[in-house]
Amino acid sequence: MTILDISKISKRFGGLQAVDQISFSVAEGEVVGLIGPNGSGKSTTLSLIMGVVRPDTGSIKFQGHEIAGHATHAIAKRGMAMVFQHSRPLHRQTVLENIKLALLPDTIFQLFTGRQIEEQARNAARRVGLEDVLDQRPDSLPFADLRRLELAKALAADPAILLLDEPFAGLAPSETREFSELIVSMRDAGQAIVLVDHNVKAVSGLVDRIVAMDAGQKIAEGTPEQVTSDEKVREVYFGKSLDTVEKTRERKHRVGEHRLLDVNIESVHYGRAEALRNIQLHVEEGEFVSVVGLNGSGKTTLFNSLLGFVAYQGDIQWDGQSLRGKKPADIATGGIALCPETRELFTHMSVLENLELGGHALDNADRRAQVDRIFELFPRLRERAKQSAFTLSGGEQQMLTIGRALMQKPRLLLLDEPTLGLAPLVIENISDALDKLQQDSGLTVLLAEQNLTFAVQHSNRIYLIETGSLQWNGAADRFSEEVGADIL
Amino acid sequence: MNRTWFDWRTGVVVLAFAATACLPWFVSGYWLGVLTISSYVAVYAMAWDLLFGYGGEVNFGPTFLIGLGAYGAGMSNTFLGWPVWVSIPVGTLAAVIGGLALVGPALRLKGPYFGLVTLVAVLLLSQVINMFAGYTGGEIGLALRDILTISSTGNFYYAFGLMTITALVLRILVRSPLGLILEASGQDTTATEALGFSVTKFKILAFVISAFFSGLAGAMTVFYFGTASPGTVVAVAVTIQIIIATIIGGRRSIIGSILGAVFLIVAGEFLRPVGQLSSTLVAVLALLVLVFAPNGFISVFGARRERKA
Numbered sequence: 144m145t146i147l148d149i150s151k152i153s154k155r156f157g158g159l160q161a162v163d164q165i166s167f168s169v170a171e172g173e174v175v176g177l178i179g180p181n182g183s184g185k186s187t188t189l190s191l192i193m194g195v196v197r198p199d200t201g202s203i204k205f206q207g208h209e210i211a212g213h214a215t216h217a218i219a220k221r222g223m224a225m226v227f228q229h230s231r232p233l234h235r236q237t238v239l240e241n242i243k244l245a246l247l248p249d250t251i252f253q254l255f256t257g258r259q260i261e262e263q264a265r266n267a268a269r270r271v272g273l274e275d276v277l278d279q280r281p282d283s284l285p286f287a288d289l290r291r292l293e294l295a296k297a298l299a300a301d302p303a304i305l306l307l308d309e310p311f312a313g314l315a316p317s318e319t320r321e322f323s324e325l326i327v328s329m330r331d332a333g334q335a336i337v338l339v340d341h342n343v344k345a346v347s348g349l350v351d352r353i354v355a356m357d358a359g360q361k362i363a364e365g366t367p368e369q370v371t372s373d374e375k376v377r378e379v380y381f382g383k384s385l386d387t388v389e390k391t392r393e394r395k396h397r398v399g400e401h402r403l404l405d406v407n408i409e410s411v412h413y414g415r416a417e418a419l420r421n422i423q424l425h426v427e428e429g430e431f432v433s434v435v436g437l438n439g440s441g442k443t444t445l446f447n448s449l450l451g452f453v454a455y456q457g458d459i460q461w462d463g464q465s466l467r468g469k470k471p472a473d474i475a476t477g478g479i480a481l482c483p484e485t486r487e488l489f490t491h492m493s494v495l496e497n498l499e500l501g502g503h504a505l506d507n508a509d510r511r512a513q514v515d516r517i518f519e520l521f522p523r524l525r526e527r528a529k530q531s532a533f534t535l536s537g538g539e540q541q542m543l544t545i546g547r548a549l550m551q552k553p554r555l556l557l558l559d560e561p562t563l564g565l566a567p568l569v570i571e572n573i574s575d576a577l578d579k580l581q582q583d584s585g586l587t588v589l590l591a592e593q594n595l596t597f598a599v600q601h602s603n604r605i606y607l608i609e610t611g612s613l614q615w616n617g618a619a620d621r622f623s624e625e626v627g628a629d630i631l
Numbered sequence: 632m633n634r635t636w637f638d639w640r641t642g643v644v645v646l647a648f649a650a651t652a653c654l655p656w657f658v659s660g661y662w663l664g665v666l667t668i669s670s671y672v673a674v675y676a677m678a679w680d681l682l683f684g685y686g687g688e689v690n691f692g693p694t695f696l697i698g699l700g701a702y703g704a705g706m707s708n709t710f711l712g713w714p715v716w717v718s719i720p721v722g723t724l725a726a727v728i729g730g731l732a733l734v735g736p737a738l739r740l741k742g743p744y745f746g747l748v749t750l751v752a753v754l755l756l757s758q759v760i761n762m763f764a765g766y767t768g769g770e771i772g773l774a775l776r777d778i779l780t781i782s783s784t785g786n787f788y789y790a791f792g793l794m795t796i797t798a799l800v801l802r803i804l805v806r807s808p809l810g811l812i813l814e815a816s817g818q819d820t821t822a823t824e825a826l827g828f829s830v831t832k833f834k835i836l837a838f839v840i841s842a843f844f845s846g847l848a849g850a851m852t853v854f855y856f857g858t859a860s861p862g863t864v865v866a867v868a869v870t871i872q873i874i875i876a877t878i879i880g881g882r883r884s885i886i887g888s889i890l891g892a893v894f895l896i897v898a899g900e901f902l903r904p905v906g907q908l909s910s911t912l913v914a915v916l917a918l919l920v921l922v923f924a925p926n927g928f929i930s931v932f933g934a935r936r937e938r939k940a
């Protein structure tokens with residue numbers, strides 16, 4: 144039985160037709176995938192269904208009732224829940240309180256929580272595997288747990304339909320498998336699901352049907368096989384990604400003999416917890432080195448130590464000089480640029496302003512030339528040059544983050560999960576761009592990734608990090624046989 | 632919320648309240664007066680913190696609500712000749728209506744933009760007071776026919792009682808599921824709506840409650856002084872006092888607001904001998920507190936729930 148029936152919904156933002164006459168339907172117990180390039184309107188479509196954004200035209204029928212243009216809370220109460228692309232927990236409340244919130248009735252006459260709500264909240268936490276961190280505050284949780292929390296909130300009230308916006312983004316393969324199992328169990332319980340994600344492998348394995356979008360329009364619909372073999376979808380979304388098997392790219396650039404970075408961290412502590420222990424790692428000039436590991440294994444902490452954001456015991460040598468005690472700003476001007484996992488964009492500034500700020504140390508002519516180079520790399524950013532960063536789609540924000548780091552013209556580029564939320568074709572473009580940068584300007588790259596395919600493809604060498612210490616390191620082409628592609 | 636309702640901190644607070652209630656037997660009328668004013672300022676601060684600390688509303692105009700309560704009560708006493716116990720509810724009602732008027736802009740505007748609206752609201756109120764000086768007493772103030780009582784002990788108990796009730800009501804509120812929804816609405820409207828809460832309803836509630844206590848305290852304040860004047864209930868200086876009290880006490884903490892208010896008023900009294908300089912000195916002192924305890928006094932007691940684990 145059809146539970147959600149969307150017919151010809153459209154949404155315009157200023158001069159941009161973000162969603163253009165989209166129609167599809169979802170049946171009870173069905174999982175529908177929504178795929179498409181970055182900025183093609185997938186998140187906007189989910190927001191239209193949830194009532195967060197009002198459709199300009201079109202009809203949305205949920206369990207037979209017209210809901211287009213209704214208030215979000217009214218739609219939610221009919222039995223719809225949404226997991227947003229970015230986690231939005233209450234930071235001052237505990238995990239348990241965050242989940243309880245999702246269960247409370249919408250009335251001002253409640254001064255005490257019933258035992259039943261407490262019970263339900265604990266159950267939801269157990270289902271997603273959060274039972275051990277119920278009393279912690281969200282800002283102390285690793286990324287994957289934050290996504291679990293969002294999922295717990297969404298499924299706590301047992302909605303009839305669940306809209307999931309990139310539930311797998313930023314998750315390691317093993318975590319992705321766990322989440323997939325959870326989604327299957329929800330489907331088996333009769334819940335309908337609309338799923339947006341760029342992890343096509345995970346999506347294909349889960350969904351009954353895929354709807355593909357491009358530039359706001361539906362370009363294909365059908366079974367996963369039908370859609371992934373569709374000519375148009377391949378052209379605008381997949382690129383060559385479905386054909387390339389996991390192998391290292393052919394590398395034409397030369398790796399120098401000069402040791403650019405030499406890390407020798409004895410330990411890093413957050414309060415009583417030890418985040419890193421005995422990290423020895425080095426990067427030669429012109430090299431591409433990856434640090435791979437699960438969420439919370441210490442990759443981001445390593446980067447933060449390199450940039451002087453956290454205190455560490457031990458030493459880090461940059462170009463023959465110790466970085467100990469140096470300020471982050473000096474380290475950055477010394478030639479290290481970070482592309483952070485959390486993006487840290489200047490959200491109320493335009494795309495162009497963000498880029499210009501990244502290149503503030505360059506002279507005017509140089510800066511303009513560099514902006515042009517970034518725009519060539521990410522043509523989408525040129526189209527959005529005047530738009531404020533916070534209205535960009537998730538993938539567009541990621542492009543801007545990478546672009547801003549490159550604006551510094553660094554000698555060493557630190558990339559923290561750069562493929563997060565990016566469409567396959569864009570990842571391919573970034574791959575090409577990194578190759579080119581390394582060839583032309585001898586850029587050195589240190590990458591932190593969970594996307595093993597991406598890491599193995601590009602790296603000369605790989606370090607594997609587990610719960611704060613190094614477990615393995617060696618040449619990238621030895622990784623699969625010695626460690627195994629399933630490790631994460 | 633899963634913390635037990637009654638832990639040792641609660642015990643300390645209850646003891647402190649009980650001890651304060653015994654003060655009339657030990658301290659002079661002068662100090663009772665100081666504590667009376669402190670109590671009223673504490674209520675202003677708690678009511679303001681409900682919107683700012685818990686509700687996430689940048690309200691730069693607490694004196695809009697307080698002033699409505701004060702002048703509503705004062706004018707109904709002076710011109711309509713209504714007795715104190717009728718005038719106070721009239722003033723409170725005026726404040727609640729004012730609070731409701733702020734809900735619309737609060738839902739539509741974010742952060743500093745809403746702040747601007749509240750500033751304009753205060754400005755409008757003081758303009759009106761000046762324009763209709765014949766009814767309001769203008770800059771000089773409005774002399775009331777009645778006062779609460781002439782006894783300093785009586786006045787102290789009225790103020791202290793109001794403060795205690797306000798603290799209790801607000802504590803129950805912010806620890807309840809309702810408080811959780813209120814805070815959620817303040818932090819992320821869209822996400823809260825998506826969980827099925829009509830944020831409008833909860834915003835209305837927050838503004839009504841804040842306005843109720845602000846207005847009630849404002850009304851009682853003028854019946855304590857016997858006059859309603861812009862300097863005591865509308866002026867920017869009063870707003871600043873409320874904001875400083877809340878922040879140095881500890882944002883998002885009821886006891887914090889009380890501590891901040893008492894500190895501010897008592898410190899002001901001690902510094903009275905230095906004359907004009909005293910308010911500057913108090914401000915410097917407040918800044919020092921913030922440098923050493925950024926989350927306010929209350930963080931010193933480890934009661935902050937905002938600290939990182």
Ligand SMILES: Nc1ncnc2c1ncn2[C@@H]1O[C@H](COP(=O)(O)OP(=O)(O)OP(=O)(O)O)[C@@H](O)[C@H]1O
Pocket residue numbers: 156157159161179180181182183184185186187188228527530534535536537538539564
């Ligand atoms: N409030 C807004 N104002 C202007 N433009 C917007 C706004 N919200 C979204 N857009 C634009 O609409 C387009 C569609 O955005 P949307 O977030 O739906 O993309 P998406 O398909 O989810 O992309 P991604 O895969 O990168 O998350 C984007 O180009 C984005 O820049």
Ligand SMILES: [Mg+2]
Pocket residue numbers: 185186187228308536537538
């Ligand atoms: Mg999106």
